Amino acid sequence: MQPGWEAIRAEVLRRIRAREWRPGDLIPGEEALAGEFGVARATVNRALRDLAGAGLLERRRKAGTRVALNPVRKATLDIPVTRQEIEGRGQSYAYRLLSEDDLAAPVPVTSRLGLPPGSRLLRLRALHLADGRPHLYEDRWLNPQVLPTPRPDFHAISANEWLVRNQGFVTGDIAFAAEPAGADEAAVLGVGEGAALFVIERTPWSAEAPITAVRLAYAPGYRMQTLL
Amino acid sequence: MQPGWEAIRAEVLRRIRAREWRPGDLIPGEEALAGEFGVARATVNRALRDLAGAGLLERRRKAGTRVALNPVRKATLDIPVTRQEIEGRGQSYAYRLLSEDDLAAPVPVTSRLGLPPGSRLLRLRALHLADGRPHLYEDRWLNPQVLPTPRPDFHAISANEWLVRNQGFVTGDIAFAAEPAGADEAAVLGVGEGAALFVIERTPWSAEAPITAVRLAYAPGYRMQTLL
DNA sequence: GAGTGGTCTAGACCACCAA
DNA sequence: TGGTGGTCTAGACCACTCC
Numbered sequence: 001m002q003p004g005w006e007a008i009r010a011e012v013l014r015r016i017r018a019r020e021w022r023p024g025d026l027i028p029g030e031e032a033l034a035g036e037f038g039v040a041r042a043t044v045n046r047a048l049r050d051l052a053g054a055g056l057l058e059r060r061r062k063a064g065t066r067v068a069l070n071p072v073r074k075a076t077l078d079i080p081v082t083r084q085e086i087e088g089r090g091q092s093y094a095y096r097l098l099s100e101d102d103l104a105a106p107v108p109v110t111s112r113l114g115l116p117p118g119s120r121l122l123r124l125r126a127l128h129l130a131d132g133r134p135h136l137y138e139d140r141w142l143n144p145q146v147l148p149t150p151r152p153d154f155h156a157i158s159a160n161e162w163l164v165r166n167q168g169f170v171t172g173d174i175a176f177a178a179e180p181a182g183a184d185e186a187a188v189l190g191v192g193e194g195a196a197l198f199v200i201e202r203t204p205w206s207a208e209a210p211i212t213a214v215r216l217a218y219a220p221g222y223r224m225q226t227l228l
Numbered sequence: 229m230q231p232g233w234e235a236i237r238a239e240v241l242r243r244i245r246a247r248e249w250r251p252g253d254l255i256p257g258e259e260a261l262a263g264e265f266g267v268a269r270a271t272v273n274r275a276l277r278d279l280a281g282a283g284l285l286e287r288r289r290k291a292g293t294r295v296a297l298n299p300v301r302k303a304t305l306d307i308p309v310t311r312q313e314i315e316g317r318g319q320s321y322a323y324r325l326l327s328e329d330d331l332a333a334p335v336p337v338t339s340r341l342g343l344p345p346g347s348r349l350l351r352l353r354a355l356h357l358a359d360g361r362p363h364l365y366e367d368r369w370l371n372p373q374v375l376p377t378p379r380p381d382f383h384a385i386s387a388n389e390w391l392v393r394n395q396g397f398v399t400g401d402i403a404f405a406a407e408p409a410g411a412d413e414a415a416v417l418g419v420g421e422g423a424a425l426f427v428i429e430r431t432p433w434s435a436e437a438p439i440t441a442v443r444l445a446y447a448p449g450y451r452m453q454t455l456l
Numbered sequence: 457g458a459g460t461g462g463t464c465t466a467g468a469c470c471a472c473c474a475a
Numbered sequence: 476t477g478g479t480g481g482t483c484t485a486g487a488c489c490a491c492t493c494c
Contacts, residue, residue, distance in 0.1 A: 004482075005482075005483085017395075023393070029459085029460065030460080030461070031460090039483075040486095041461095041484095041485090042463090042464095042482095042483075042484075042485090043482085043483060045461075045462075046482090046483095048461090049462090055306075059460090059461065059462095060460080060461080060491085060493090061459085061460050061461045061462075061490070061491045061492060062458080062459055062460050062461080062490095062491065062493050063459095063460075063461090063491095063492070063493065064459090064460060064461080065460090065461080070308075070309060070312060071392060073307035073308075074304050074305065074306055074307070075305045075307055075402055076302050076304050076305075077302065077303045077304075077305055078283075079301035079302070079303055080298075081298060164298075164299055165251065167245070171455065171456055172455070172456045173453060173454065173455050173456060174303055174453070174454055174455075174456055175451050175452065175453040175454075176404060176426070176451065176452045176453075177406075177426055177450065177452070178406030178407070178424040178425055178426035178427070178446075178448070178450075179406070180423070180424045194422065194424075195408070195424075196406040196407055196422075196424035196425065197406055197424065198404070199406070202456075206245075218406075220406070222406075223403050223404065223405045224403065224404045224405070225402070225403040225404075226401065226403075227399065227400070228400045228401060228430075228432065232463075233463075233464085257478085257480085258479080259479090267465085268464060268465045268466065268467095269466090269467095270463095270464075270465075270466090270482090271463085271464060271465080273480075273481075273482090274463090277480090277481085287480065287481095288473075288474090288479080288480080289471070289472045289474090289478085289479050289480045289481075290472065290473045290474055290475085290477080290478055290479050290480080291473075291474065291478095291479075291480090292478090292479065292480080293479090293480080
């Protein structure tokens with residue numbers, strides 16, 4: 001039998017689950033395991049690195065590898081472009097730009113973006129529809145520095161889609177919450193004021209500058225789902 | 229300069245962002261890039277594999293590596309044990325078991341778990357408190373097959389914590405939503421009926437059997453946050 | 457200081473799958 | 476069926492960090 005790194009990962013996993021190696025225990029070094037399994041050290045390394053990435057092992061140079069005391073579950077979420085998400089369900093997608101203004105951004109927005117107070121940003125409000133019904137209300141403040149001249153036509157393409165295609169990979173943060181619908185949101189989404197909305201707030205950064213601060217409020221019934 | 233796989237990843241990223249390689253383009257093979265960067269093919273492989281994992285590249289044997297047309301953002305969420313999450317914020321943690329019953333589970337629950345209708349499960353209802361105030365209402369159906377005899381004392385340890393410590397790594401699914409508080413939840417959490425609650429539903433499986441179906445309703449104001 | 461994991465190399469074989 | 480990515484090896488050097 002040729003183990004392969006996935007087989008080694010599975011065996012290590014089995015020993016953890018079987019409590020042969022208990023939380024907090026130091027497990028044998030890579031060299032020792034390589035000898036035991038009859039593979040090269042790099043193969044063991046690949047398996048253990050994968051388990052460490054999943055939060056099951058904690059590895060430190062010199063200190064060795066331990067079974068994590070508090071296995072933090074890590075779930076990977078896919079954050080699709082809204083149009084694809086809707087079309088992927090077989091529904092028709094439509095997008096409507098509600099407003100587009102150059103404004104001095106309020107302080108909470110500039111501080112989220114790390115820009116000086118009073119910076120002028122492009123504010124976009126838009127509605128995404130699935131089968132003609134309101135699906136997602138988008139409220140976005142966009143750093144005009146990242147835009148080319150002339151500006152993209154945000155009536156034709158959603159800002160998110162344009163950014164995904166033209167900004168590539170970026171860092172940033174993302175937060176999820178449940179919030180009651182405000183008066184504006186309730187009207188736009190066609191729900192009662194105070195309805196429970198699933199809200200995503202994102203603040204992506206490129207290497208050089210903050211890109212945008214966006215608040216996405218989903219119509220009731222939206223669920224975000226993933227495998228563990 | 230010794231590139232290293234992270235430098236190679238950065239350079240590939242730069243080319244994608246600079247649109248030297250556009251979405252859908254076939255990029256050079258590993259061998260060619262290894263030659264260009266003056267590193268071994270394994271080093272290039274590591275960098276490209278990482279970018280593919282992030283959703284930016286699509287790789288297929290024989291077909292080669294392409295820049296993804298629709299870069300799906302992937303975010304990794306940490307799902308901590310509630311006690312640690314609260315104590316990590318410097319708040320005091322308390323846990324109160326509200327009820328513990330052997331019941332025939334309703335059909336939605338048995339179907340989620342893939343068990344025959346009418347299966348008897350252990351239902352646990354519990355409240356987690358932060359600084360003495362309601363933080364999280366937990367409604368859980370637990371497969372008694374995974375429990376030892378005698379059963380753990382779920383007054384002393386929360387079911388989640390017991391499972392994390394004793395079930396090890398499992399698969400399953402997880403969903404996030406915003407829902408209005410029902411009458412029970414509102415009373416337990418001390419909020420108005422219909423308040424917007426952040427809800428997580430989890431259904432973890434071990435290799436052999438479904439473990440539990442749990443619904444977690446967080447008190448208003450809860451945010452789940454992570455880096456992209 | 458020394459032990460451990462992190463990474464790199466040069467080469468090899470293999471699995472997959474588009475042509 | 477050939478080209479490409481996936482993986483493995485045996486060895487090496489290095490960086491980090493605990494002792």
